[in-house]
Amino acid sequence: xxxxxxxxxxxxxxxxxxxxxxxxxxxxxxxxxxxxxxxxxxxxxxxxxxxxxxxxxxxxxxxxxxxxxxxxxxxxxxxxxxxxxxxxxxxxxxxxxxxxxxxxxxxxxxxxxxxxxxxxxxxxxxxxxxxxxxxxxxxxxxxxxxxxxxxxxxxxxxxxxxxxxxxxxxxxxxxxxxxxxxxxxxxxxxxxxxxxxxxxxxxxxxxxxxxxxxxxxxxxxxxxxxxxxxxxxxxxxxxxxxxxxxxxxxxxxxxxxxxxxxxxxxxxxxxxxxxxxxxxxxxxxxxxxxxxxxxxxxxxxxxxxxxxxxxxxxxxxxxxxxxxxxxxxxxxxxxxxxxxxxxxxxxxxxxxxxxxxxxxxxxxxxxxxxxxxxxxxxxxxxxxxxxxxxxxxxxxxxxxxxxxxxxxxxxxxxxxxxxxxxxxxxxxxxxxxxxx
Numbered sequence: 001x002x003x004x005x006x007x008x009x010x011x012x013x014x015x016x017x018x019x020x021x022x023x024x025x026x027x028x029x030x031x032x033x034x035x036x037x038x039x040x041x042x043x044x045x046x047x048x049x050x051x052x053x054x055x056x057x058x059x060x061x062x063x064x065x066x067x068x069x070x071x072x073x074x075x076x077x078x079x080x081x082x083x084x085x086x087x088x089x090x091x092x093x094x095x096x097x098x099x100x101x102x103x104x105x106x107x108x109x110x111x112x113x114x115x116x117x118x119x120x121x122x123x124x125x126x127x128x129x130x131x132x133x134x135x136x137x138x139x140x141x142x143x144x145x146x147x148x149x150x151x152x153x154x155x156x157x158x159x160x161x162x163x164x165x166x167x168x169x170x171x172x173x174x175x176x177x178x179x180x181x182x183x184x185x186x187x188x189x190x191x192x193x194x195x196x197x198x199x200x201x202x203x204x205x206x207x208x209x210x211x212x213x214x215x216x217x218x219x220x221x222x223x224x225x226x227x228x229x230x231x232x233x234x235x236x237x238x239x240x241x242x243x244x245x246x247x248x249x250x251x252x253x254x255x256x257x258x259x260x261x262x263x264x265x266x267x268x269x270x271x272x273x274x275x276x277x278x279x280x281x282x283x284x285x286x287x288x289x290x291x292x293x294x295x296x297x298x299x300x301x302x303x304x305x306x307x308x309x310x311x312x313x314x315x316x317x318x319x320x321x322x323x324x325x326x327x328x329x330x331x332x333x334x335x336x337x338x339x340x341x342x343x344x345x346x347x348x349x350x351x352x353x354x355x356x357x358x359x360x361x362x363x364x365x366x367x368x369x370x371x372x373x374x375x376x377x378x379x380x381x382x383x384x385x386x387x388x389x390x391x392x393x394x395x396x397x398x399x400x401x402x403x404x405x406x407x408x409x410x411x412x413x414x415x416x417x418x419x420x421x422x423x424x425x426x427x428x429x430x431x432x433x434x435x436x
Contacts (some may be wrong), residue, residue, distance in 0.1 A: 021034055021038070032055045066316045074098075087232070131183065166401040227395065230325060239269060244403055248414065250415075260396070265389060271388075273392070276310035283347060284344060296355075311355055312366040
């Protein structure tokens, strides 16, 4: 970052002296006012619930322009990456800052493939959970447990440890998600097959059984790879900020990523595609397409308590660029599987049509987001709704690690310590129990 030509002046109406604050410029996006010395100079903090106007760090990984509907990984538009690159190339880009050439891609793919298995003891850890446990409850435990199995890569301040932990996490997340799924349905775990692609291997571990040969469907393989790429990173969102905050204490990389998994579980974050599909199924039970208009009227009524899931985004004030790509993939998958007439997809299209034409939704810029389509795709592939957020965590792991590495390498990084506006009781004395 570089100093801007101008400075910000903070003046007070009570006659206190004004304070000059430096302004910094990024390569793109809004300038930032540096308030680090504000407390020392004025004795005051800033107040920003949810940190909606606060830059918590400087980063060179992902940039979002919400007004334009633009998402860039290391400067590359998501549309180009999702069309021309696979997920492991995107992982290389996020981790190291550049897209690999053919030799670099082969080397990186080989490194990831060599770490796809998990310690056999993990099976016994997994078997301690109830069969009907939510996959995210299991994933939070399994990812945290990795630090108990891989002691040789738990020093977050050692670049070599972070490097091998990064490769291990990217490689093992599909194995852990597939194990959680197989456990829930009572099927035997399938070991990784390193001759398959990253997405193909995941499909094999999810859907193969020892009884017969499993053939990977290339359309579904491409669709999953695209889902992974679209979810790989998304700037300083809640789970990424959690990983950074957790990592700032010096905890090990596996624990920091487990914290991200736990944060992602929330329905306002990673659970949105699960909530979206549940909404579609609820409308289907009400009567399907014939009830869409009635449902949308309820959405407009603030007193009804009915929410429209899968539309609008905290950051994008235009069409989510990932949603357009996911819509393409959605149509490809449903066509390939002979599900073009799938009632939920038709229902989704009817919802989208109203949202794009009705003034109420247009004025509020409630466009379909990536969750709206990814849930339909995953359901068509055969992934249960409860596993959607775990798939999201699998994809986002590389972004979390890239952000964690960037933070550790930043000379300005400190342990996170937000301030507060205290509104509780002032100092008071404890009375003897007989006088209370």
